[in-house]
Amino acid sequence: MTVLTPWLLDLLLFFSHWLWVRRLPYPTDQKILAVLIILSAQKVVSQILLGFFSLLTADALLILNLSIGIFLIITCVLRYGFRSMCQELPGIRSISLGSWLFTLLIGAVYGYILFLNTFVPPFDWDSLTYHLTDVFSFASNQSVSSFQFPWIQPYFPKVGELLVSWLYLLGGGDKAAFLLLNTVQLPYALMGGVAVYSAAKILGLQKGAFLAIPLYVLTPLIMIQTLTCMVDVIAAAFFLTALVFLLSYRITNRFLDLHFAAIGFGLLIGTKFTFLYLSWPLIIFFLLGTDRSKIPLVGELYRLMPKMVTLLLCVALGSGFWLTRNSMSTGNPIYPIQLRIAGITFFDGPIDLKFSEPHEQRFVDSKWGWFIYPFKETYGGGPWYSNWNGFGPQFLVGLISTLFALVYAGRRKEYERFWVFMILPLSIVLWLYFNPYREPRYISAICGIAILGFLYTLKHLTPITSRILKGVAMAAMAFSLVASAWLLVTHETLVLKTYLDRGEVPLETYYRAEFGSLGEAFVWMGENIRNSTIAFTFSELPALLYGWDHSNKLTFIPTTESSHFKNLTRAVTYKAWRRLLFEAKVDYIFYWLPDFVSKHPYPASVWIHSYPDDFEVVKSWTPGIILYKPIYTDTEIASFLSAQSEARVSDKTLSFADLNDPASWFIEYEKESKLKIEKSSDAVRYSWSFYTLENDYGEITAGFEQTDWSWAHVLEFDLFRADAADRLYVYLKGKDSREHERFLIHLGQLPQGWNRVTLDLYVPLSKTKKFSLAEVETIHLVVDDEPDSRLGSGSILFGNFRLRTIDGEHSDR
């Protein structure tokens, strides 16, 4: 296997499918799209099949797909004769000078992108955090089981990852293959362009159609994201291809077209679950994009009934596996999305589609900012193109044209055209309403729709105005090209200088520039650590820890940070974490405490520093980036191996001595407040200060080894109050942190000095429906200013937590 193997196999498979597809009644561009959509489905389905039987290896993948290709060629020769193979290859017919020039321009630009691709390794957050961890997990396990990332990503559909895996496995599964993974989106950028061109032709927009492909592929976002392993360009290509075949169906009424649309639609859902709602415009187009007074919807659906099984099968090719997997593992096919309509929960999940304000504020100050966003395209306060945004001026030109196109097509009752153009506003509305992360990249397919709107307007102009508008479009395209030329990858100047200087760009040079010491650590790990199990402590960017040959095993032991995900085994105490490290046979711990979280170190970080004798430093890059080896004493190993480490409840009481140690407590949240946890004799000092007149509060957390409290009746602890008079809430939470019961202690009402606080577990201040004393994982102490406008500080000491039945023994301090 070499890095060229996947591309050569792609060419062979393209050819073998072409032999059959060329006989279909489509123009060349549509035939190309048909082949590309079948080829994508084949890559995905073949890997799912092999992975299902844990046979996903490079050899098996090559043999299976090569066999399919050879089978298609042989059957074609047998049926149509050898000479037919040489006829009607996708050819160059009468192409205008303008088209030639644009072809050369696109070739030059994408040639440069490919050139950069060969030097720039995967570097973006999404790829190194979860796209590639999945790819390496597939390669390592020879299956399509997702990497257990401690958030929502394992439940995402993985069509994009399988397309990357195709390049990685067939490319040799080594460092050289890894370096070229960014090329995965390149064919899909061009496929999207061809789809826009095809749609234009089907809509009868031949005038200026030669502009469709360059306008699309020279969109800044498309060019920039083509240098990553992200999947938005792939999704946009599937979206536009599905649209092409839906349009084709509307014109020809052929079932075949609908089946191609269904394959594209399935791949789209299989690439991103956000298209469970962002694809509604395609469905609306199908339902309304024709004159329903002539073709009644009921009649059409009735006509489609016999084809429903094959249509659903086509949709299932790209999406079925992921929906079934989620159904079986969580009971919700679209997990982690929660589906609630009119107060009824159809599917439960930890995400209720609330949007993330911090994500939006990278682009605009408020949601109203999106109205003028196409003019400004800001990111981080200034004009900028990135992997997440950058529709370019051609989108703005297309957007204005599309508004006219909508009015004109609507008045002329051109249903197909009207509902194609409606995809643009509908997508924006759905994106604004549903998308948790309002990043323009999710709806990059509307760049294609805007081009169609532009071409429609062009069709209805006189030669003079038409020429001006074409000139404007070309100027917009040229501007996009120049403005994004130095944003294609980060550190573009460094890459070019290094290449000109040395004829190569060493991996460490790029990663050092991108991630600093962390980059050096990643490269060292990739080069030096093999066939080991590595636990990482901070959940971002771990893909490179697999090593270039994916011979390492990677594990993340969730602590308190992943409390929404009830199916993950998490460690909420040091002992539990150590035991899980031991059980996972962890050889190394890759410790990384990024600057942006160093203010509130996560539990594993606190534990490592609190128990330094339990870890040996293997290599240190900075105080925040260290490779450790866990050390286990014989006693500890014996306790792990025996059942003695399990909780033992005796005499109807259970003491939590660990909670007297400040290392067991973490600051979870500071709302306009500053918290501190310190040791004070054999208790914990908890201090706070509130510094606004608003409702300030802060929260600290600790975990329990013994989580079954169903036998207990009260939780008690000692509390020393000096002069603090604020409110202290005590929360008890289960695995799902939304399930809790809480108690309120008015500190001002307690006598000064030591107090024994007794909480009746059956008489809380409030309790959620599903909270159960059979599963209590964490305790949260929340201080809230009393009154809310209070400024100033306070502190308490606490310790000696004990759980008991109502008749249990009582020990006073």
Added chain:
Amino acid sequence: MDTPSRDLLPKSVQWWIVFLVVTALGVYIYFHWPLVAMTGSAIWELLEWVLLPKL
């Protein structure tokens, strides 16, 4: 390909479209000029770096 005259937009609408699109492009370029300037200075930096040692 010529569009039948009955399908053409009214002239005034056509010129309105042209006006809006040209203005929008102008506004867009105005906002994004720093990106072009950045490309220019980066290319200049690279050229200097390549050419200076040879001069």
